[in-house]
Every structure is written in C-alpha cells, then in structure tokens.
Amino acid sequence: MRSFGCCRVVLATSLLWLLLDAFLLLFLSDCNKCDEKRERSLLPALRAVISRNQEGLGEMGKAVLIPKEEQEKMKELFKINQFNLLASDRIALNRSLPDVRLDGGGSGCLGKFPLSGKILPSDPWYRTGALDWNFRWEQSLLFLKFSPQGRESWFVLGYSLLIHLSCTGTQFLKAPLENYVKNLDVSIKILRMEQRSGLIRARLRGAAASKGQVITFLDAHCECTLGWLEPLLARIKEDRKTVVCPIIDVISDDTFEYMAGSDMTYGGFNWKLNFRWYPVPQREMDRRKGDRTLPVREAVAAPGSLAVSKARLEKPGMVGGQLPPCRSRGVWGRCCSTIPTFPLQIWQCGGSLEIVTCSHVGHVFRKATPYTFPGGTGHVINKNNRRLAEVWMDEFKDFFYIISPGVVRVDYGDVSARKALRERLRCKPFSWYLENVYPDSQIPRRYYSLGEIRNVETNQCLDNMGRKENEKVGFFNCHGMGGNQVFSYTADKEIRTDDLCLDVARLNGPVLMLKCHHLRGNQLWEYDAEKLTLRHLNSNQCLAEPSDEDRLVPTMRECGSGRSQQWLLRNMTLGA
Structure with a gap:
C-alpha cells in the first residue's frame, strides 16, 4: 500500500513537469515569432x-x-x-x-x-x-x-x-x-x-x-x-x-x-x-x-x-x-x-x-554658428587644442605651438590626471600614431629645420601671408612670432608650410604654394649648409630675394655666390 502511494506521487510529479515543459515550449515558440511579427508590422x-x-x-x-x-x-x-x-x-x-x-x-x-x-x-x-x-x-x-x-x-x-x-x-x-x-x-x-x-x-x-x-x-x-x-x-x-x-x-x-x-x-x-x-x-x-x-x-x-x-x-x-x-x-x-x-x-x-x-x-x-561660447569662440577652441596637444602629441606639439603662438598664452588648466591616465593605460606615443595610422599627415616626422627661413641680404623672411593653395609664397619683415613665417625643411627635401609645399614648375618661377604630393619633382629642394643656398633640383636654379618689380615675393635665379641667394634656416621654440 505504501509503495502504491509512492508511485502515485511520482506519476503526479512527472505529469506536472510534462505540463510545465509543454507550456514553456508553447510560450517560447510564440516569443520567437515576436520579432518576425514586429518586422512584418513595420x-x-x-x-x-x-x-x-x-x-x-x-x-x-x-x-x-x-x-x-x-x-x-x-x-x-x-x-x-x-x-x-x-x-x-x-x-x-x-x-x-x-x-x-x-x-x-x-x-x-x-x-x-x-x-x-x-x-x-x-x-x-x-x-x-x-x-x-x-x-x-x-x-x-x-x-x-x-x-x-x-x-x-x-x-x-x-x-x-x-x-x-x-x-x-x-x-x-x-x-x-x-x-x-x-x-x-x-x-x-x-x-x-x-x-x-x-x-x-x-x-x-x-x-x-x-x-x-x-x-x-x-x-x-x-x-x-x-x-x-x-x-x-x-x-x-x-x-x-x-x-x-x-x-x-x-x-x-x-x-x-x-x-x-x-x-x-x-x-x-x-x-x-x-x-x-x-x-x-x-x-x-x-x-x-x-x-x-x-x-x-x-x-x-x-x-x-x-x-x-x-x-x-x-x-x-x-x-x-x-x-x-x-x-x-x-x-x-x-x-x-x-x-x-x-x-x-x-x-x-x-x-x-x-x-x-x-x-x-x-x-x-552652416557657414556660421548662431550661438556663442563663454569667453569667445577662439578662447574655447585654443584651450581645448592646448589640452589636446599637452596630453597626446608629445614633442610634436611644437608644430602646433609655433604655427599658433597665441595658444601658448592660454590657461588650459590641470591635465596631470589625463597624462597619468594615459600612462596607466599604456597608450602609444604620438610618433606611433603618425607612423602607423597617419603617415601622410601634414606634420613631417623627420625634418632638418622648423621655423623661419631668413634671407641674409635683406634680413627678411619667407611668409605664406595667409594665402591659399596655388598662390605665390610671400616675403616680409621677420617678426619671430612663428605663425605664417613657419616653414619646415623636411628629410624628403620639401619646404613646407602647413599642408602646402613650395613648388616651381618653370624656369624663373614663380614660387607657388601647392598641396604636398610627396613625388619630389617640382617640390624637391636641396639646402647647402655651407653655401646657405636653396637649390631647386628640377630647374637647377636657386631661391633668391625679390626683384624690384615686386618686393613681396621671392624669385628664382641662376645659382651664384651672392648674399641675395643665401638663407638661414632657424629652428624655433616657443616656451609652453
């Protein structure tokens, strides 16, 4: 009698589990169709x-x-x-x-x-x-x-x-x-x-x-x-x-x-x-x-x-x-x-x-913003740029500071916590980023000079004058403030100002600023550190002081030994 009672309990329990399994199967089957129904409704x-x-x-x-x-x-x-x-x-x-x-x-x-x-x-x-x-x-x-x-x-x-x-x-x-x-x-x-x-x-x-x-x-x-x-x-x-x-x-x-x-x-x-x-x-x-x-x-x-x-x-x-x-x-x-x-x-x-x-x-x-920034747009952008450069750009921040000297005077706050976090996360250096992610960056990784290019005869400097692509490079009084007078003479023998290179397409110039194409040719220059000359290899002419017709642009002439064709390439640093 006792064993019969045990059998009844086992059978009842088994039946309960079967009913529960059937219910779950039906429920899950319906839910699997939910997304399909929703898709059809949409x-x-x-x-x-x-x-x-x-x-x-x-x-x-x-x-x-x-x-x-x-x-x-x-x-x-x-x-x-x-x-x-x-x-x-x-x-x-x-x-x-x-x-x-x-x-x-x-x-x-x-x-x-x-x-x-x-x-x-x-x-x-x-x-x-x-x-x-x-x-x-x-x-x-x-x-x-x-x-x-x-x-x-x-x-x-x-x-x-x-x-x-x-x-x-x-x-x-x-x-x-x-x-x-x-x-x-x-x-x-x-x-x-x-x-x-x-x-x-x-x-x-x-x-x-x-x-x-x-x-x-x-x-x-x-x-x-x-x-x-x-x-x-x-x-x-x-x-x-x-x-x-x-x-x-x-x-x-x-x-x-x-x-x-x-x-x-x-x-x-x-x-x-x-x-x-x-x-x-x-x-x-x-x-x-x-x-x-x-x-x-x-x-x-x-x-x-x-x-x-x-x-x-x-x-x-x-x-x-x-x-x-x-x-x-x-x-x-x-x-x-x-x-x-x-x-x-x-x-x-x-x-x-x-x-x-x-x-x-x-x-x-939009061509302009309908809103303002606290302290002015320029102040906010300069502050953010300064923080970015200090934390992430390592020694390459000098490019930014030299061409944007006003940023150096901006109070950018305390970034020590950000630097410590970067070190703790073992983030790679900016040089790795330039080498592996952005090798065609406008910031050259190898260069001989970064700063002004000063003519010995006139004591004046090359100046991009804020001009755009396909315009002539300028020539102006040296001011020592970086900005438009910052040029880089790179290991690839380019003379660069930002993302533009000095380019000469024919004899006697003009000297234009064109997009750097890294194909040498018209953008290949050789600097002689003893003679202080900048020779354009394609034309075999040298960069010289302006002519009397236009005192605001340099010229190209047959290479000689005069001071008018001598240039001093000076590295610049602006204290951060």
Whole structure:
C-alpha cells in the first residue's frame, strides 16, 4: 500500500513537469515569432517611405527654392539658426532621399546590406541622438523620428534620446517639445542638462542614460538615408573596439539640397589642428584591395555622426574634456573647428576609427554658428587644442605651438590626471600614431629645420601671408612670432608650410604654394649648409630675394655666390 502511494506521487510529479515543459515550449515558440511579427508590422511604414509621392518640395533631396517675394522673410528667419528655416519648414517630415550607396551587384553595398532582414538578432540596440539646443524642435524631430527610424528597421533601434543642452532662449524645447513627443508612435526620451556643459559632456550624459550595447550619436541637423544603420552595427559586431562613422553627405544650409559625399575622402588635420577632408591615400586603397565597400581607416573624424560600443565608450580614458561642436564646413569640405580629442585617444589606446562607406548620413553644414561660447569662440577652441596637444602629441606639439603662438598664452588648466591616465593605460606615443595610422599627415616626422627661413641680404623672411593653395609664397619683415613665417625643411627635401609645399614648375618661377604630393619633382629642394643656398633640383636654379618689380615675393635665379641667394634656416621654440 505504501509503495502504491509512492508511485502515485511520482506519476503526479512527472505529469506536472510534462505540463510545465509543454507550456514553456508553447510560450517560447510564440516569443520567437515576436520579432518576425514586429518586422512584418513595420514593413508597410518602410514601404511608405520608399514609395511616397516624390513630387513635393525637397523630395529626393532636391533643392527648395524660395520665391523672390519671400526672400526678405527668408533672410530674417535665416539669422535664427543660420540655415534656411523657410525651406526647412516646407519639406515633408519624411521626405524621400536618393539612394547614394555604392552599387556593384552582389558585391556592392546593396548586395551586402539589402533593405530587409534583422541585424544582430540576439542583441538589443539603442541609439542616442544629441539635440542641438539652438534648433527648432520640429526640424530636430524630423531628423530624430522620421529620418533615422523611418528609414531603418525599427527593431534595431530601442529608442531615441534627445539631449537638451540647457541654453537660454529655447522655450520651444520645453513644454511644446514634451507635448509633441507624447503623441509620437516611437519611443523618444528627453534628457535635459541642468546647465550648459558643452556638447561632449552632454553626449556622455546621454550615453550613461542609455541601456543598449551600441550607441549612435547624431547631431540634430542630420538626415539619414535608407539602410544607414545596419552597416555600422555589423562592423561593430565584427570588432567591438572599432568606432565607426558614416559617409557624411552635405545638406545645403540655403536650399536643403542633398548632395552625396565621397567615399574617396577621409578625415585629417593640419598643423593648426584644423579638421580637413583629404583624398583617401593609395596605401588605404591597396589595403582594401580596391574594394570601396570596405571600411576606410580614418585618422580623425568629425564628431557629428558616429557609432560606438557602449563598453568601449565607458572604457577609462575614452573621452575627456569639453569640446565645442564644429563651427562650419563648406561643400568643399573645409572645417574651421578643432579636431576632437577622442580620435587620438581611440588609436593611441588600442582602438580603431573607420568610415563605413555603405552608410550615408546627411549633415546641414552652416557657414556660421548662431550661438556663442563663454569667453569667445577662439578662447574655447585654443584651450581645448592646448589640452589636446599637452596630453597626446608629445614633442610634436611644437608644430602646433609655433604655427599658433597665441595658444601658448592660454590657461588650459590641470591635465596631470589625463597624462597619468594615459600612462596607466599604456597608450602609444604620438610618433606611433603618425607612423602607423597617419603617415601622410601634414606634420613631417623627420625634418632638418622648423621655423623661419631668413634671407641674409635683406634680413627678411619667407611668409605664406595667409594665402591659399596655388598662390605665390610671400616675403616680409621677420617678426619671430612663428605663425605664417613657419616653414619646415623636411628629410624628403620639401619646404613646407602647413599642408602646402613650395613648388616651381618653370624656369624663373614663380614660387607657388601647392598641396604636398610627396613625388619630389617640382617640390624637391636641396639646402647647402655651407653655401646657405636653396637649390631647386628640377630647374637647377636657386631661391633668391625679390626683384624690384615686386618686393613681396621671392624669385628664382641662376645659382651664384651672392648674399641675395643665401638663407638661414632657424629652428624655433616657443616656451609652453
């Protein structure tokens, strides 16, 4: 009787476990279909964006032209945010954009990243969008709702986080914005800074509040194309140490015309630490074996659009200090602001930075800023540049100080903690960065002199006069203050001023400043330390003092022994 009771207990327990197993199997089976159902429910929204009417203003990224009778109103509104608000307000919130990705069949971007399917199904992905405080909230939400999420599989995005940088004169970013967000069918959270703390600190605050494994930062004045996110996430999944950026396309601040950026340019900087776009070097094309859909290793990046693993972002020393946003960049790719600190930190401390060429994000590039910086724009930029140079550039900071002597007088605060952190993390020296990451940098790694080039006869110096590429090099009274009179005579026998080299294409000159091409030829000079002459090898003529016709430019003459052809190459140092 007792054994029969035991059997009943065993049978009842077994039956209970069978029922529990069946319930779990049914539950998990349904959950496995959740993402599939969600994907199917979102496909109509994606199709709506693709198939929408393309005849309206601004559709397919076309320019919006304002009639003559509204030009005055347009100019007045332009002053508010330094872009055409009238054109912006007349564009549909989910306007269509051209597909500007590289197409090479199955081997192109469209073959590698079709507009369907789920990327990284086991991971939750979140995006943090930085809201520029001085933008109208309607325009910002165009980018943050309809552009990133309307042109992407929504299950890849957990939510959008708008960061208000807490500035005066932005009442429309308070109650009106909160009321508008409540009525949206996507998850958007608003995070407000208690006081104005700068763009980078605001983004770090947003990153701390996010819960995803990958964070994507976008300026408020960005607009995303179809399929912009999957390539970024796929690359980070391959290598979590990599920070990735899309190709930055240009949105006109005058007409909101969408113009595709080039996959043949990448970020760099000059002696003044100004961000520049340069052609992708041949060494990088060779590394990718000619496949333009593969990521491009980038020396530095504009901070407006990037994606990073949250674990990487939270690594000690990843980001430090306060940086202003990029002031402006024209259609030709010139940026007036300082380079951010984080690219140097990424590379020197074990990570990498890449442009994912299959991802495109548009950016409104303004010619001026509608806001001010405490103490003035120049003061803030000089302070940040000085901190960057002191912590990360080692002895190469002299290039920056000599060509930008005003920076030396700026109080840059205490950076001892940053230096100690760099040492503790065993980050590589700046010379390693120049040798391995940015060998085509405009800062020469080997040079004979860095400073003024003084003529013995006149006691005057070569001077770039602030002139641009393809203009004549100047000649002026030596002032000993560096700046425009800083030239480097390199181990490659180039005479360089920033990213320009002295170039002579024919007998008797003129002496022009052209982009350094590193092919010797017209840019090859030989300095004789005994005769003090600078001989141009191609023409076999020597650099000489100016002629009577123009006393502000040097000349080329047959080499002789006179003092007019003698030059003193002096190294300069400015005490830091």
